[in-house]
Structures are given as C-alpha cells and as structure tokens.
Amino acid sequence: MVSHQPPQAQDDWFKPVAKDAEKAESVVRPSLSYWQDAWRRLRQNKLAMSGLFFLVLLALFAIFAPMLSPHDITTTQYAKQNMPPSSEHWFGTDDKGWDVFTRTWYGARVSLFVGVAAALIDFFIGIIYGGISGYKGGRTDSVMMRIIEVLYGLPHLLVVILLMVIMGSSLTTIIVALTITGWVGMARIVRGQVLQIKNYEFVTASKSFGARTPRIIRRNLLPNTMGPIIVQMTLTVPSAIFAEAFLSFLGLGISAPFASWGVMANDALPVILSGHWWRLFFPAFFISMTMFAFNVLGDGMQDALDPKLRR
Amino acid sequence: MAIYIVKRFFMMIATILIIATLTFFLMHSIPGSPFDEERTSNPTIQANLEKYYKLDQPTHIQYLYYLKAIVTFDFGPSIKKPNESVNTQLARGFPISAELGIVSILVAVLSGITLGTFAALRHNGIIDYGAMTFAVIGISVPNFVLATLLIQQFAVNLQWLPPATWSSPKHMILPTLALATGPTAIIARLTRSSMLEVLTQDYMKMARAKGLSPFRIVFRHALRNALMPIVTIMGTMLAGILTGTFVIERIFAIPGMGKYFVESINNRDYPVIMGSTVFYSAFLVFMLFLVDIVYGFLDPRIKLHRKEGDA
Amino acid sequence: MNEQQLANANALVKERQEEVPSLPKAVMTEKQVGQKHKRQPDYSEKVLAVEDLHVSFKTFGGEVQALRGVSFDLYKGETLAVVGESGCGKSVTANTIMGLIPQPPGRIKSGRILFKNKDLTKLNKAAMRKVQGVDISMIFQDPMTALNPTLKIGEQLTEGLRTHQNVSKAEARKKAVELLEIVGIPNPEERLKQYPHQFSGGMRQRIVIAIALICEPELLIADEPTTALDVTIQAQILELFDEIQARTGVSIILITHDLGVVAKIADRIAVMYAGKVIEIGDKREVFYSPQHPYTKGLLASVPRLDLKEEELQPIDGTPPDLFAPPIGCPFAARCPFAMEVCEKVYPGTTELSETHKVDCWLQDERAKHVFQM
Numbered sequence: 005m006v007s008h009q010p011p012q013a014q015d016d017w018f019k020p021v022a023k024d025a026e027k028a029e030s031v032v033r034p035s036l037s038y039w040q041d042a043w044r045r046l047r048q049n050k051l052a053m054s055g056l057f058f059l060v061l062l063a064l065f066a067i068f069a070p071m072l073s074p075h076d077i078t079t080t081q082y083a084k085q086n087m088p089p090s091s092e093h094w095f096g097t098d099d100k101g102w103d104v105f106t107r108t109w110y111g112a113r114v115s116l117f118v119g120v121a122a123a124l125i126d127f128f129i130g131i132i133y134g135g136i137s138g139y140k141g142g143r144t145d146s147v148m149m150r151i152i153e154v155l156y157g158l159p160h161l162l163v164v165i166l167l168m169v170i171m172g173s174s175l176t177t178i179i180v181a182l183t184i185t186g187w188v189g190m191a192r193i194v195r196g197q198v199l200q201i202k203n204y205e206f207v208t209a210s211k212s213f214g215a216r217t218p219r220i221i222r223r224n225l226l227p228n229t230m231g232p233i234i235v236q237m238t239l240t241v242p243s244a245i246f247a248e249a250f251l252s253f254l255g256l257g258i259s260a261p262f263a264s265w266g267v268m269a270n271d272a273l274p275v276i277l278s279g280h281w282w283r284l285f286f287p288a289f290f291i292s293m294t295m296f297a298f299n300v301l302g303d304g305m306q307d308a309l310d311p312k313l314r315r
Numbered sequence: 316m317a318i319y320i321v322k323r324f325f326m327m328i329a330t331i332l333i334i335a336t337l338t339f340f341l342m343h344s345i346p347g348s349p350f351d352e353e354r355t356s357n358p359t360i361q362a363n364l365e366k367y368y369k370l371d372q373p374t375h376i377q378y379l380y381y382l383k384a385i386v387t388f389d390f391g392p393s394i395k396k397p398n399e400s401v402n403t404q405l406a407r408g409f410p411i412s413a414e415l416g417i418v419s420i421l422v423a424v425l426s427g428i429t430l431g432t433f434a435a436l437r438h439n440g441i442i443d444y445g446a447m448t449f450a451v452i453g454i455s456v457p458n459f460v461l462a463t464l465l466i467q468q469f470a471v472n473l474q475w476l477p478p479a480t481w482s483s484p485k486h487m488i489l490p491t492l493a494l495a496t497g498p499t500a501i502i503a504r505l506t507r508s509s510m511l512e513v514l515t516q517d518y519m520k521m522a523r524a525k526g527l528s529p530f531r532i533v534f535r536h537a538l539r540n541a542l543m544p545i546v547t548i549m550g551t552m553l554a555g556i557l558t559g560t561f562v563i564e565r566i567f568a569i570p571g572m573g574k575y576f577v578e579s580i581n582n583r584d585y586p587v588i589m590g591s592t593v594f595y596s597a598f599l600v601f602m603l604f605l606v607d608i609v610y611g612f613l614d615p616r617i618k619l620h621r622k623e624g625d626a
Numbered sequence: 627m628n629e630q631q632l633a634n635a636n637a638l639v640k641e642r643q644e645e646v647p648s649l650p651k652a653v654m655t656e657k658q659v660g661q662k663h664k665r666q667p668d669y670s671e672k673v674l675a676v677e678d679l680h681v682s683f684k685t686f687g688g689e690v691q692a693l694r695g696v697s698f699d700l701y702k703g704e705t706l707a708v709v710g711e712s713g714c715g716k717s718v719t720a721n722t723i724m725g726l727i728p729q730p731p732g733r734i735k736s737g738r739i740l741f742k743n744k745d746l747t748k749l750n751k752a753a754m755r756k757v758q759g760v761d762i763s764m765i766f767q768d769p770m771t772a773l774n775p776t777l778k779i780g781e782q783l784t785e786g787l788r789t790h791q792n793v794s795k796a797e798a799r800k801k802a803v804e805l806l807e808i809v810g811i812p813n814p815e816e817r818l819k820q821y822p823h824q825f826s827g828g829m830r831q832r833i834v835i836a837i838a839l840i841c842e843p844e845l846l847i848a849d850e851p852t853t854a855l856d857v858t859i860q861a862q863i864l865e866l867f868d869e870i871q872a873r874t875g876v877s878i879i880l881i882t883h884d885l886g887v888v889a890k891i892a893d894r895i896a897v898m899y900a901g902k903v904i905e906i907g908d909k910r911e912v913f914y915s916p917q918h919p920y921t922k923g924l925l926a927s928v929p930r931l932d933l934k935e936e937e938l939q940p941i942d943g944t945p946p947d948l949f950a951p952p953i954g955c956p957f958a959a960r961c962p963f964a965m966e967v968c969e970k971v972y973p974g975t976t977e978l979s980e981t982h983k984v985d986c987w988l989q990d991e992r993a994k995h996v997f998q999m
C-alpha cells in the first residue's frame with residue numbers, strides 16, 4: 005500500500021472532532037417573503053427603478069402642476085400665439101396662445117387616467133370572466149374560451165374606432181371602448197392561473213394534506229399566480245395610453261380646451277414645417293417617456309416576480 | 316391537417332360574420348339619419364336619398380341587404396361622394412396601403428428576427444444590450460410620433476428625403492421606417508426570448524454534440540423552433556401594421572385606404588366606414604387564418620393535435 | 627493523546643458506527659453484481675485521460691466551482707460508471723469532455739483532457755467540432771427533449787455523418803437504416819420520414835443512441851440514459867449498450883444514479899463528491915470493499931439490489947456549497963469519522979491497488995489508532 009499524504013498534516017490533528025448538530029446544516033439565509041424578495045430584486049434593476057421614479061414624478065406634476073399654473077388655457081390668447089419656450093412659458097405656447105407646459109400636465113392627467121382606468125377595469129372583468137371560466141371548467145370553460153378566441157381574432161383598434169364613432173368622443177367612451185376589447189388578454193391569464201391553483205388544490209387534497217392547503221395557497225401559490233396578472237396590468241397601461249393618443253391623433257379624442265398628448269401632437273402636425281417644434285416635441289416626448297417608463301417597469305416586474313425567467 | 320384547416324376556416328367565417336353584424340347594428344344604433352347634418356331642407360329630397368341608400372326599409376331588411384352586399388362584395392355608394400362607390404375607393408386605396416403594409420411587414424419581420432437572434436446568440440453582450448435598448452424604445456415611441464420626428468429631421472432639417480406621398484422608393488423610406496419600427500421592436504424582443512429558451516433545450520445541446528457547423532445549428536435547429544411564437548403573434552402584428560397605416564397615410568399624405576377611412580370617420584360617411592371596417596376585418600381575419608395554417612406546417616405536432624382543434 | 631481522550635474518542639466512534647449502516651458486503655452477492663460475458667476491456671490501451679480538471683461557472687451569486695480537480699482514465703472497450711449525489715459535477719464532467727460547457731459563464735480553469743494524444747481543452751471550436759460526434763458522442767437523459775421536434779429523424783440521424791464524412795445522401799440513409807435496425811427500430815425505412823413525436827420514449831432513446839453511434843465514435847458518454855425511462859425499457863436499453871460495446875469496442879462513460887445499472891454493466895466505478903472523484907476502482911473493489919465513508923454510506927443506503935428502490939438514497943445532510951467549498955475534505959461535515967485533520971487539509975490520494983484509489987484521511991497510518999480499526 006502506497007500512501008501519498010500531504011506533509012502538512014500534524015499528528016495531533018488526528019482526533020475526532022466534536023460533532024454539533026448545526027454543522028451539518030448549511031447556513032440558512034434569512035427567509036424573505038415572496039413580495040419582499042420581489043421588491044429587493046426590482047430595486048436592483050436600475051432601469052425599472054428610474055421608470056418608477058419618472059412615473060411618480062409625472063403623477064405628482066399631473067396632480068399639482070395644473071393647479072399651480074398661472075396660465076389660462078380655456079380662452080384664446082391672441083397676443084401669445086406660437087411663442088417659443090421662454091422663462092414665462094417653459095414649453096412655449098401653441099396657436100391659441102395656450103401655455104404648452106400647463107397643457108402637457110393636463111395631458112398627463114388624461115394619459116395616466118386612461119391607462120390606469122383601463123388596466124383596472126380589464127383587471128376586474130378579467131378576474132371575473134377568467135375566474136369563472138377556470139373555476140367551473142368543463143363545458144362552461146370551453147364555451148367561454150371559444151368566445152374569447154373569437155374576440156381575440158377581432159381587430160381591436162378597429163372596433164375601438166367604430167365604437168368611438170358611434171358613442172362620440174369623450175374620455176369615458178375612450179375607456180369603455182378600450183376595455184370592451186382589452187379584457188380578453190387578462191381573462192386568459194387569470195384563467196390559466198386559476199387552473200394552476202385548482203390543479204394544486206387537487207394534488208394536495210388527493211395527497212391528504214388537508215388543512216394545510218389553504219395556507220399553502222395563500223402563502224406560496226397566490227403570490228406566484230398574482231405575478232403574471234400584475235405584470236399584465238402594468239403592460240396594459242402603456243398600450244391604453246398609446247390607444248388614447250392614437251385615437252386623439254385621428255381626431256377621435258377629447259376636444260379642446262381639454263388637452264391630451266395625442267390631441268396636442270395632432271394639432272401640432274401642420275406646423276412642423278413652420279418650425280414651431282416645441283408644440284410637437286413636448287407631447288411627443290412625454291407620450292414616449294411615459295410608455296417607456298411603464299414598459300421598463302413592466303419588464304422589471306416580470307423579472308422580479310418570476311426569477312426563473314430571469315435572463 | 317385537413318380537419319385543422321377546415322375548422323380554422325369555419326372559425327374565420329364566423330368571426331367575419333360577427334364583426335359584420337356587430338358593425339351593422341352598432342351603426343344603426345346611432346340616432347337619426349346620416350343626412351341630418353346635411354340640412355337638406357327639402358323632405359322629399361331627404362326621402363329620396365334615404366330610399367337610394369335603402370334607409371327607408373325596416374332594419375332586418377336592411378341587414379339582409381347588407382349581408383348580400385358583403386357576400387357580393389358591393390358596398391354601394393359613398394354618402395359624401397355620391398358618385399363614387401365604396402368599392403371604387405377600396406379598389407383605389409387598397410393596392411397602395413397593401414404595398415405600404417407589405418413592405419413594412421417584410422422590414423419588421425426580417426430585421427426583427429435578425430436583431431432578436433443576434434441578441435440571443437450574444438446573450439448579455441453589447442449587441443444584446445444595444446438591440447434590447449432599441450427594442451424598448453421602439454415599442455415606447457408611438458408610430459405617429461416617430462413619423463413626425465422622422466419628417467422633421469430627414470425631410471425638413473436635413474432635406475434628404477421627401478416628406479410626403481408614395482411615388483418612388485425614396486418616398487417609401489420614411490413611412491416604412493415609421494410604420495415598421497414598433498413591430499420590429501416587438502418581434503426582436505420575442506425572437507430573443509424565444510431563442511434563448513430554445514438554446515437551452517436538450518436538442519440544441521445534442522446538435523452541438525454532433526459537431527455541426529454553427530450556421531446549421533442556428534438556422535436548421537434553432538430558428539424554426541424559435542420562430543413558432545413569432546408566427547402566433549403575426550396576427551396581432553398585422554393588426555398593428557394595418558391600423559398603423561391609418562396615421563401613417565394621414566401624416567405622409569399617402570392616398571391609401573387608411574386615408575379614406577380616416578376621412579370617412581371624420582365625415583361620418585357611414586357606408587364607407589361600414590364597408591372599410593368589414594373589409595379590414597375580413598382581411599385581418601383571413602390573415603390570421605393563413606397564419607394558423609403556416610403554424611400548422613411549421614410545427615409537425617399540430618397534425619396529432621387536430622382532434623382538439625387547436626395548437 | 628492520553629488515555630482519557632482515547633477512551634472518549636472510541637466511545638464517540640462506537641456511537642457513530644451505529645449510525646453508519648452496515649457495509650454492503652452483506653447485501654451484494656456475486657450474482658447481483660453480475661458479470662458481463664460479451665467482451666473484456668483492453669486495459670493496455672488508454673482512450674481518455676482526464677487530469678486534475680477544474681471547471682467554474684460565473685453566476686449572479688459568485689463563482690461556482692463545479693469541478694475541483696477531477697482525474698480518471700478510461701480504457702478501450704470498458705464502461706466506467708460515474709456515480710454521486712445530484713450537483714456533484716457528473717454532468718459538468720461529461721459536458722467538459724464533450725466541449726459543451728458554455729463559455730462564458732463556464733471556464734476550464736486548469737487541467738487536461740487527453741484524447742488520442744490531443745488535449746481537448748486546448749482545441750479551438752472548429753477543431754473541437756471534428757471531435758464532437760466523430761470520436762466522442764453523447765447521449766442525454768431525456769429522450770423526449772433530446773430530439774428536435776421539427777426535424778424528421780432521418781435528417782437528425784444523418785446530418786452528423788454528412789457533416790463529418792463525405793458521404794452521399796443515399797449512403798447516409800443506408801447507414802441510418804442499418805443503425806436503426808441495430809438499435810431495434812422496426813421498419814427503419816419508413817421511420818426515417820417521421821418526426822420525434824411519432825415515437826415512444828424508449829424508441830426515442832434508441833434513436834438518440836443510433837445518432838450517437840452513426841460516426842462510429844471511440845467514446846460514448848451517456849448522462850443518465852435510463853433515468854427517464856420505465857424499468858422494462860431501462861433493461862432493454864442497458865442490454866443494447868452491452869451489445870453495442872461487444873460489437874464496436876466503444877468505451878463508455880456512464881453517468882447514473884442507479885446502482886442496479888452500475889452493477890449490471892460497469893467495469894469500473896468512479897464516485898464523485900463536491901466536484902472531486904473521491905474513490906475510484908474496479909466494480910468489485912468499490913462494491914465489496916468501499917474505503918471512503920461517503921461510498922460506504924452510498925452503498926449502504928441501497929438496502930437490497932433486487933428490491934425496487936434502486937436509486938441511491940441520500941445520506942443525512944447536504945453537500946457543501948460550491949461557491950465556497952471547504953478547504954479540507956468536503957465530506958467532513960457529514961462524515962461520522964471526521965477528524966480535525968479532515969477539516970484542515972484535503973486528504974491525498976491513496977492507491978490501494980493498481981485500480982483502487984481513494985481520497986480519505988482514514989488511510990493515513992496515524993488515523994488507524996484513532997478509531998482502532
């Protein structure tokens with residue numbers, strides 16, 4: 005027998021070690037709840053956090069800036085038409101002499117309102133429809149899913165345009181029109197998640213975990229299934245904002261003096277050639293930035309809520 | 316496969332019928348006659364007009380006429396331009412819109428897939444970050460904003476490209492860019508994530524273990540599988556491109572179908588709105604049908620699943 | 627060491643030896659360990675030599691040291707079984723030999739893989755491709771995912787051949803048909819035109835094996851080739867391995883969790899733990915006189931080979947974190963014989979025979995007194 009032992013071993017090291025129970029266990033990391041963990045991950049995502057920061061700032065301005073603005077944006081100010089940005093009018097004025105800065109924040113109100121309202125209504129309809137479909141299962145489910153499949157095939161924006169033509173332009177009709185077509189995606193996701201919960205319930209029940217099931221659902225499953233739903237809501241907002249701006253741009257939006265970014269961009273269109281760039285630039289910039297912020301926030305939340313998908 | 320196609324076909328017919336019916340009854344729910352605005356003081360003229368447009372008939376008879384119009388593809392005369400039929404307008408506008416749409420789709424699909432594939436192959440590299448930054452910006456900037464920015468920059472400031480119309484390849488560059496950027500971004504993101512998913516599959520490892528060329532591994536083994544999800548979103552993509560033509564044609568003064576459609580919306584020219592909506596929807600639903608068939612050919616497993624009827 | 631200490635130590639050991647389940651000698655009969663009749667390995671011809679291989683992965687949480695000095699040889703026509711707990715580095719070893727470690731995040735930090743006088747770790751990608759599938763082939767665990775769902779199996783079978791050897795389509799097809807017959811797929815001509823989803827799991831694994839064999843490799847690496855299959859099919863696939871080895875003289879590295887599989891077809895066994903080979907030897911040596919406490923525990927945890935539960939049962943505790951592996955013996959935290967020296971210094975390799983080697987301080991002369999063995 006040949007032994008190659010490392011020379012460093014000292015003789016007095018050859019004695020049994022005291023064995024304590026904890027040693028065999030690896031160091032246990034402090035366990036965070038699902039949401040704390042997700043929030044921690046989200047916070048590490050700089051892009052998503054700057055998106056969130058931008059949106060908070062935007063919301064604050066949308067709420068307070070119009071109140072504080074000294075400028076009148078209801079009656080035409082002939083003396084002040086199309087003035088470039090200055091210390092008095094930070095974003096310049098438009099062809100009616102209205103302060104673009106003030107109107108921009110009114111526009112922010114419209115966009116945020118439309119976006120959030122559409123997302124919330126989608127959420128409620130989706131929860132109810134998808135919940136029933138997934139929970140009932142069987143025949144009900146397959147009929148409800150067929151309906152969804154047909155609705156999914158509809159050209160949404162076209163339907164929205166049609167509804168807008170019929171109902172006339174107002175903020176309410178925009179939201180109604182958007183949600184009539186928009187809830188379908190949410191319903192699908194909710195149904196999928198409900199099926200997952202049901203499946204889990206079925207499995208655990210059959211393994212007779214009994215009383216522990218509700219707790220498992222509440223502690224582990226519900227947060228996990230809420231993830232995709234929240235992400236979907238976050239991503240609904242920018243698409244609703246886009247739809248509103250798009251409709252306004254087509255002339256189906258709300259009318260002056262109420263401002264919407266889409267309306268402002270539409271009004272500014274003929275004047276690109278005359279060099280009044282600020283009239284187009286500011287609404288365009290804020291639409292894009294807001295959508296960008298929601299998109300990166302949504303992406304970040306997706307990563308944070310579903311770390312398995314993290315890339 | 317045959318059963319699958321037949322099933323999809325009937326689904327398509329059903330969807331078109333639903334849209335047509337919806338359009339009809341929605342339009343008829345608008346109070347008053349479309350001629351009210353015209354202030355036709357003479358009641359006989361109005362009566363004659365209504366007779367000409369068959370508005371004097373009871374609703375269900377009108378509905379039947381309408382269905383006949385759809386089947387025979389004859390949408391009758393326009394209201395605002397009485398000597399022009401809806402068909403003439405469609406026939407004049409459609410080829411131009413189709414050209415714009417097809418060019419944009421080709422650009423979007425080719426560049427989106429290329430970008431997404433490279434991003435996935437160079438995962439977490441510079442190309443990946445660059446492409447994904449472009450993609451988030453691309454989905455965040457609305458097409459009409461992009462269009463106006465492009466005109467401002469390349470037509471007005473730099474004067475490199477013409478700002479409007481659709482007459483030569485040079486004229487096509489800006490509208491195509493404006494219309495294709497959003498879809499490119501979406502396709503790039505989806506291709507990337509789907510490609511990353513495919514790259515981790517065992518069969519990709521197996522392909523590498525065979526010592527195949529990287530070219531063959533990417534094109535023969537990865538791409539076809541990675542493109543499956545892209546095909547499924549092609550429907551939504553087409554819808555986006557199609558509605559996108561509304562604004563793009565308006566901004567670039569391109570005499571396509573979208574321009575007529577937007578005009579008809581602003582003029583409340585009901586036959587044109589109805590005709591265009593049905594035409595657009597039928598076109599889209601037909602495209603979805605084609606997409607489904609393509610999917611069926613791409614994925615050999617579909618044939619087995621035909622009993623369930625969906626993929 | 628004074629009297630008192632010695633007494634304490636022995637009491638401790640007694641107590642612990644009760645925790646250590648009985649050695650496998652009692653449960654393994656000659657019949658169960660089995661004997662392959664069809665061919666004998668040629669120990670004069672070395673096919674592969676892995677020397678002190680270190681492989682790490684960069685991850686979000688830090689560097690995972692997946693392999694920390696893996697060494698073993700492989701001879702012509704032999705089957706080396708690699709066993710060990712989940713996460714011990716079996717697949718990483720296989721993938722590194724095969725050139726399939728994604729770099730980054732993976733990196734071969736040091737060591738050599740000598741195959742036909744070439745160091746595979748030094749080859750560039752293009753040169754490695756001439757080895758992959760030609761000289762060395764791999765078989766994966768899950769036949770359901772190892773075949774590309776969108777390509778006909780005919781293409782998947784022949785593409786390797788057509789890439790590496792200048793053969794016509796017709797020749798490649800002929801070869802594919804032959805191979806499908808060998809692996810036991812009926813109607814091979816027609817089957818070539820079908821897609822993977824038209825085959826059962828067992829059939830797919832046969833196809834995967836056929837794909838691996840098409841260029842007549844010298845080395846076949848099978849990473850848990852039977853884990854995903856049900857028992858009767860497992861036996862058939864193992865039979866197939868034996869048959870193929872007899873026919874072609876291919877050397878096989880067989881990664882498995884299943885001691886039944888090992889007993890049936892392995893010639894030698896390498897036991898891995900925390901990125902190291904801690905014991906290696908002839909099948910009999912490892913089965914009948916395992917020397918490493920981990921190997922003992924592993925074997926003892928299989929109550930009876932003829933019973934259904936053939937999977938290696940985990941020993942109490944968990945393997946160490948490979949982000950920061952211990953400097954001493956990685957098994958010390960779970961080892962009933964752990965000594966101070968084990969925590970301080972990694973044991974050297976003891977050669978118990980020509981073939982049997984073990985990394986454990988118990989082999990040291992000085993340890994014999996501690997436990998009075």
Ligand SMILES: Nc1ncnc2c1ncn2[C@@H]1O[C@H](COP(=O)(O)OP(=O)(O)OP(=O)(O)O)[C@@H](O)[C@H]1O
Pocket residue numbers: 683684685690691692710711712713714715716717718719728731732948
């Ligand atoms: N691509 C990778 N990135 C990061 N870590 C990896 C990667 N591949 C393997 N590892 C790590 O290397 C270690 C060894 O993994 P390996 O897959 O070789 O285990 P195994 O012995 O094959 O286990 P199993 O029996 O479960 O297949 C694990 O800790 C694993 O986390």
Ligand code: SF4
Pocket residue numbers: 918919920955956957958959961962963964965968973985986987988
């Ligand atoms: S070296 Fe020490 S701790 Fe490691 S297996 Fe041997 S006796 Fe146990």
Ligand SMILES: [Mg+2]
Pocket residue numbers: 716717718849
């Ligand atoms: Mg493994």
